[in-house]
Amino acid sequence: AATPANAAVISFPTEKNPLLLNFNENSLGMSAQAKQAVVDCLPTAFRYPDAARAELIEQIAAHFGLKSENITLGNGSSETIQAAVQAIVLQAQQQQKKVQVIVPDPTFNYAELYAKPLGAEIVKVPLNAKLEFDLATMQAKAAGFAGKSIVYLCNPNNPTATITPAATMDSWIKSAPADTFFIVDEAYAEFVNDPAFKSAIGLVQSGQKNLIVTRTFSKIFALAGLRIGYGIAAPEVIAQVENFVSLDNTNTAGAVAALASLKDKTFVAMSRKSIDLSRQIVTSMLDELNLEYVPSQANFIFHKVNGDVKTYQDRMKQQNIYVGREFPPAVGWNRLTLGTPQEMQVFVSVLKSFSAKGWV
Numbered sequence: 001a002a003t004p005a006n007a008a009v010i011s012f013p014t015e016k017n018p019l020l021l022n023f024n025e026n027s028l029g030m031s032a033q034a035k036q037a038v039v040d041c042l043p044t045a046f047r048y049p050d051a052a053r054a055e056l057i058e059q060i061a062a063h064f065g066l067k068s069e070n071i072t073l074g075n076g077s078s079e080t081i082q083a084a085v086q087a088i089v090l091q092a093q094q095q096q097k098k099v100q101v102i103v104p105d106p107t108f109n110y111a112e113l114y115a116k117p118l119g120a121e122i123v124k125v126p127l128n129a130k131l132e133f134d135l136a137t138m139q140a141k142a143a144g145f146a147g148k149s150i151v152y153l154c155n156p157n158n159p160t161a162t163i164t165p166a167a168t169m170d171s172w173i174k175s176a177p178a179d180t181f182f183i184v185d186e187a188y189a190e191f192v193n194d195p196a197f198k199s200a201i202g203l204v205q206s207g208q209k210n211l212i213v214t215r216t217f218s219k220i221f222a223l224a225g226l227r228i229g230y231g232i233a234a235p236e237v238i239a240q241v242e243n244f245v246s247l248d249n250t251n252t253a254g255a256v257a258a259l260a261s262l263k264d265k266t267f268v269a270m271s272r273k274s275i276d277l278s279r280q281i282v283t284s285m286l287d288e289l290n291l292e293y294v295p296s297q298a299n300f301i302f303h304k305v306n307g308d309v310k311t312y313q314d315r316m317k318q319q320n321i322y323v324g325r326e327f328p329p330a331v332g333w334n335r336l337t338l339g340t341p342q343e344m345q346v347f348v349s350v351l352k353s354f355s356a357k358g359w360v
């Protein structure tokens with residue numbers, strides 16, 4: 001019901017047209033208005049993107065009641081994470097301080113990937129038994145380090161789809177010593193239903209300077225291939241991060257699609273509703289089949305597979321369904337992207353047949 005006319009829904013996955021539930025993309029496809037904006041921009045896309053880029057920065061700032069100086073645009077939020085890591089590591093090196101990056105484990109790994117080649121030490125803190133962040137241990141690791149700590153907090157977390165309540169996170173960020181800097185990755189924030197979640201953008205709005213919040217148009221807005229993400233922080237942090245951002249990094253098509261998407265409130269509501277329905281279809285089947293899962297607050301779900309995950313993945317692939325992967329050290333769990341409700345009906349019927357064969 002929540003599928004727009006422009007979506008490429010896969011009802012019968014084939015080898016050529018598989019059901020892609022592996023990269024946390026948004027199967028709905030971009031909003032019709034975003035698509036139209038891309039088509040309309042093509043005659044002028046031979047120009048550099050300055051005007052569209054500036055307008056997008058302004059509109060994002062206005063959306064959050066902030067100023068343009070609070071925003072850095074990225075070629076996806078990946079670039080923002082990369083630039084933030086580089087900026088903070090450079091600052092520490094100029095101050096002749098050692099740098100460590102503290103990450104929960106498992107989590108989205110770009111902060112550590114970009115930090116490692118710069119010589120930063122990576123400190124991985126395992127999730128607790130409920131697969132939530134162990135903030136107390138992360139905090140202790142930062143407190144016990146003589147140097148700069150970059151703390152990467154993905155909220156909701158990828159691959160577990162769990163949130164970290166604002167109450168616990170905010171108090172750490174507000175009371176952290178000067179040598180701690182936070183990258184709060186909110187790529188999936190727009191999907192969250194749990195009222196215990198509060199965006200860390202609120203901290204930036206109230207003047208907090210030791211963090212950057214990263215967001216993206218790749219997920220709720222379904223623009224992953226057009227590469228638009230952004231960071232929100234205090235103006236002095238943004239200025240630092242901008243030193244490492246590629247000039248003219250925004251492609252015009254992405255910028256106009258993002259602008260149209262920001263205005264299209266109906267699409268956001270529909271996208272959320274569609275994911276809620278897809279999640280319900282999957283959790284009902286996981287319940288029926290007695291497969292454990294972590295309550296999801298994003299467009300993917302982390303669930304147990306009885307047996308070897310690679311074998312499960314390969315068997316799904318034989319059905320032309322790509323189901324994500326295992327994220328060690330969380331062995332025995334698979335991350336599944338939530339596609340459209342129709343797509344998830346296809347998935348659950350295959351999963352049920354696997355269960356009947358004793359495969360899951």
Ligand code: PLP
Nearest residue numbers: 076077078108158187216218229
């Ligand atoms: N952050 C998280 C948690 C992600 O899962 C992803 C992509 O899957 C990204 C950031 C990067 O997304 P993008 O560069 O498309 O904004």
